[in-house]
Amino acid sequence: MKISVEVNGLRRAFDVEPGDYLVDTLRGAGLFSVRRGCDSTSCGICTVLVDGRPVPSCSYLSIRADGRSILTVEGIASEAAKIADRFGAEGADQCGYCNPSVALAVYALKRTKPKASDDEIREWLVGNLCRCSGYQSQLAAIRSYLEERP
Amino acid sequence: MNVVSKPLPSLDGKALMMGRQAYTDDFAAAGSLIVKALRSPHPFAKIVQIDAAEARKIPGVELVLTFRDFKRIPFTRAGQGYPEPSPHDKFVLDEYVRYVGDEVAIVAAADAKTADEAIAAIKVKYELLPPVLDCETAYKNPSVLHPEPEIHEMFPIGFDPKNNVAASYKMNVGDVDAVLKTCDVVVERTYRTSAQSHAAMEPHAANARFDHQNRLVLYATTQTPVHIRRIISQALDYPLAQIRVVKPRVGGGFGGKQAIAAELFVAAAAIRTGKPCRMVYTRKEVFEATYTRHAMKIDMRLGAMKDGTLKAIDCQVLSDTGAYGEHALTVFMVTGSKVLPLYNKVDAVRFAGTVVYTNHTPAGAFRGYGAIQGNFALESAVDELCAALRMDPAAFRKKNMMREGETSPIFAIMGEGTEGTAMTMDTCKLPFCVDRGMELCDWAHHFPRRIVAKNRVRAVGMAIAMQGSGIPLIDMGAATIKLNDDGFYNLLVGATDIGQKSDTVLGQIAAEELGVPLSRMIVTSSDTDTTPFDTGAYASSTTYVSGNAVLKAAKKMKETLVAEAASILGTTRDQVAFDGETFVAESGRLTLRDLSNRLFYNHGQKQITVTESYVGHKSPPPFMAGFATVDVDTETGEVDLVDYVSVVDCGTTINPKLAQGQVEGAIVQGIGITMFEEPAYGKDGKMASNDLLTYKIPTRLEIRRLTTEFAVSYEESGPFGAKSVGEIGIDTPPAAIANAIYNAVGVRIRELPITPEKIWRGIQSARQSK
Numbered sequence: 040m041k042i043s044v045e046v047n048g049l050r051r052a053f054d055v056e057p058g059d060y061l062v063d064t065l066r067g068a069g070l071f072s073v074r075r076g077c078d079s080t081s082c083g084i085c086t087v088l089v090d091g092r093p094v095p096s097c098s099y100l101s102i103r104a105d106g107r108s109i110l111t112v113e114g115i116a117s118e119a120a121k122i123a124d125r126f127g128a129e130g131a132d133q134c135g136y137c138n139p140s141v142a143l144a145v146y147a148l149k150r151t152k153p154k155a156s157d158d159e160i161r162e163w164l165v166g167n168l169c170r171c172s173g174y175q176s177q178l179a180a181i182r183s184y185l186e187e188r189p
Numbered sequence: 190m191n192v193v194s195k196p197l198p199s200l201d202g203k204a205l206m207m208g209r210q211a212y213t214d215d216f217a218a219a220g221s222l223i224v225k226a227l228r229s230p231h232p233f234a235k236i237v238q239i240d241a242a243e244a245r246k247i248p249g250v251e252l253v254l255t256f257r258d259f260k261r262i263p264f265t266r267a268g269q270g271y272p273e274p275s276p277h278d279k280f281v282l283d284e285y286v287r288y289v290g291d292e293v294a295i296v297a298a299a300d301a302k303t304a305d306e307a308i309a310a311i312k313v314k315y316e317l318l319p320p321v322l323d324c325e326t327a328y329k330n331p332s333v334l335h336p337e338p339e340i341h342e343m344f345p346i347g348f349d350p351k352n353n354v355a356a357s358y359k360m361n362v363g364d365v366d367a368v369l370k371t372c373d374v375v376v377e378r379t380y381r382t383s384a385q386s387h388a389a390m391e392p393h394a395a396n397a398r399f400d401h402q403n404r405l406v407l408y409a410t411t412q413t414p415v416h417i418r419r420i421i422s423q424a425l426d427y428p429l430a431q432i433r434v435v436k437p438r439v440g441g442g443f444g445g446k447q448a449i450a451a452e453l454f455v456a457a458a459a460i461r462t463g464k465p466c467r468m469v470y471t472r473k474e475v476f477e478a479t480y481t482r483h484a485m486k487i488d489m490r491l492g493a494m495k496d497g498t499l500k501a502i503d504c505q506v507l508s509d510t511g512a513y514g515e516h517a518l519t520v521f522m523v524t525g526s527k528v529l530p531l532y533n534k535v536d537a538v539r540f541a542g543t544v545v546y547t548n549h550t551p552a553g554a555f556r557g558y559g560a561i562q563g564n565f566a567l568e569s570a571v572d573e574l575c576a577a578l579r580m581d582p583a584a585f586r587k588k589n590m591m592r593e594g595e596t597s598p599i600f601a602i603m604g605e606g607t608e609g610t611a612m613t614m615d616t617c618k619l620p621f622c623v624d625r626g627m628e629l630c631d632w633a634h635h636f637p638r639r640i641v642a643k644n645r646v647r648a649v650g651m652a653i654a655m656q657g658s659g660i661p662l663i664d665m666g667a668a669t670i671k672l673n674d675d676g677f678y679n680l681l682v683g684a685t686d687i688g689q690k691s692d693t694v695l696g697q698i699a700a701e702e703l704g705v706p707l708s709r710m711i712v713t714s715s716d717t718d719t720t721p722f723d724t725g726a727y728a729s730s731t732t733y734v735s736g737n738a739v740l741k742a743a744k745k746m747k748e749t750l751v752a753e754a755a756s757i758l759g760t761t762r763d764q765v766a767f768d769g770e771t772f773v774a775e776s777g778r779l780t781l782r783d784l785s786n787r788l789f790y791n792h793g794q795k796q797i798t799v800t801e802s803y804v805g806h807k808s809p810p811p812f813m814a815g816f817a818t819v820d821v822d823t824e825t826g827e828v829d830l831v832d833y834v835s836v837v838d839c840g841t842t843i844n845p846k847l848a849q850g851q852v853e854g855a856i857v858q859g860i861g862i863t864m865f866e867e868p869a870y871g872k873d874g875k876m877a878s879n880d881l882l883t884y885k886i887p888t889r890l891e892i893r894r895l896t897t898e899f900a901v902s903y904e905e906s907g908p909f910g911a912k913s914v915g916e917i918g919i920d921t922p923p924a925a926i927a928n929a930i931y932n933a934v935g936v937r938i939r940e941l942p943i944t945p946e947k948i949w950r951g952i953q954s955a956r957q958s959k
Contacts, residue, residue: 070208071208071209071210071211071212071215072207072208073208074212074214074391075392075469076390076391076392076472076881077472077880077881078471078472078473078880079472079880079881079882081880081881081882082390082472082881084390111208112206112207112208113207113208116207119206119207119208120203120206120207122206123202123203123205123206123207124198124203126198126202126206127198127199127202127203128196128198128846129846130196130199130844130845130846130847130849130850131850132199132202132205132206133441133688133689133690133850133854134389134390134391134438134439134440134441134687134688134689135201135202135205135206135211135438135440135688136205136212136389136390136391136438136440136441136688137390137440138202138205138206139205139206139207139208141206142206160889161889161890162890164889165888165889165890167889168390168881168886168888169390170387170388170389170390170441170443170854170858170886171390171441171688171689171850171854172850172853172854173850173852173853173854173855173856173857173892173895174857174887174889174892175853175892175894175895176846176849176850176853177889178889
């Protein structure tokens, strides 16, 4: 079935099967930042923003996206670069596999709760697992990005 | 220093966050066949019949491979130097399956759905065999995992498959039994460590295609591209020169990507079909069918005098290697060789044990590599000894631990699978690490415990640890530096950046020596066709071994450039000063940019490229002291980890922020195995914790505070004074947290993970016995 979705500001048509998940539809469209980390909606790696809200695209049926607006990290390149600068300054990026999903979650956090406390940051990102960093450096990087004036 | 010791952002961090094409599956050729595996539902069985005829008839199915389609070539998947210290006990596919998840058949199909249909259509008849699911019953069990006649060891490793023994070893210094008899206090305890899943965020993946020369080109999530190439050649009987392995960015390894996995199957499928093939493991496959840490049972005896002098250590190990023997011997030997020298002043030390086969997921390399298991046993036992001696465990450690300028006879005796290498500790800042850690956690105030609220006790606990910096005389790293026009360089390394940011660290070493900013050092890793040899990212070898190769190459490049400049300036080398940007002599000046442009276009045209190699003659250990501060709820047994203090001696930190990242990431993995990570098997031998819902790794909520500092330390033999730092952080949390919990509530947990339930039961039984 055909769906029409705004992806990173461009309206695009996709031909999807009823059981297709958004992660595969977007990845199939060449968006390398959208990837699987698990199959049980428990790692956050596949996070994309649907109408501004972080959703796990591995359990979000593609047909649900019909008529909606999706952002992947490719669509927020300049903000992702700013977040990356904060991560770089704190040594908070290691393997980088989870980083696009973390960038999207942090981007959404800044627009939802710009004055988030450390505990609110932890809560907001609890579903975004990272096996490399130990999290503390990422907390410092995220705090610094939230405090940065636009 | 302009580049080294600077907390520079990593070379690839920004592009990775922006979602660039970077990881293995991003490079799969369009239209690749999807490769999937039919996996065993049984922990131990013989395939008596396998019928793939129906599967092969399904439109879109290109290939179904069973054990009948392969030559019987025993090999090891371990991904170590050659000859490997792991037994050659694996076939690509075999008529036996030895764990739930073991490969039965491989299919390649036009798309994922068709591949799944093909897998469902393969008919297999199994003869079920009694599985060995408890490593304590494996030895001499009538159920023999590896009866096949072709398997063998490459050199003596104590391989005894008829008794389910993958490897065994023993050594002793002095007469442990005699010395223990003279001791005032002896503690004898048994400790158990669980297995652990690496749970790197990127699942294992590989893809293969034939290039314009009909060579097989693989992209792979690997820590060991050179070993992968060799293993594919050997196991598939395919010419090594016709294989190219490219390691793009890798989404975490931690040892889990040292051994081969999907690479074998996509290579086999591509060779048979001639078509591009891709495979991405599901998370379930990553858990069930890659590798885990070796679970161990460790019997520890310590003897000391009343004054707190440690006299003897006796350590007996039983290690569970699962269905195959990848890293069986070497992980187990590190349980002794990178743990017991911490207390080097003993009169006698004995280390012995057996690594047994079971029908569990195969164990393999995992950050810490045996040392974390041994450290939990030794450093818990030290605190138990201190309790018996009524001595402060920090004071006991300071009295007995390794110090700078000292050695241990163990270094010469125990290597990794072979004899070891004698060495003296030219850097060992353990005394500083202990003192500083005590300050940072306020040991004087908190030891052993303070009541902070009703039913809430705060306590501290500590452990010290050591690791290594590569495997001496075995691990070799090489580096090539190439000058380009406009005066910038390529640094080509086989050293494998798997997310630990070694490209950045190695680039910093080269840039520092050559006097250029990091932006003019373009680092490439790894491609077996273009980058030089390196054994790979394991054994904490990269900063020290590969880093030394990089430094040597940079020095050679500098010498070569000065000679070229001298020739252009009409003078001798010793008359030329070079700061990285400009060559200055009395006869004139020349910038690097000018020199490079002349060398390429105008004057005695040539390409300047240098390659240097390094193999360690010793393995200077990084050391650390770890201090856990915990709050324990005396009613529920729940533990809040308030802070984890790490004070680390890894020599110079080439990039302090990245070094801190290595330590903190490892500490948190160590906290994971200490407090909740445990691959759980059912009675049917199936792994119950096979996804990230049922296998819990630490989240942001559990990590309240990490305090990480580095000792001032300069290791002469290391590049700019550095030792390695990749593994050391993982070793201390199990014992430090166990010791803190004991200090809090008097409950000694000797079996990981340390769950609230175990603590609560301990509190209850202590109350009842009162």
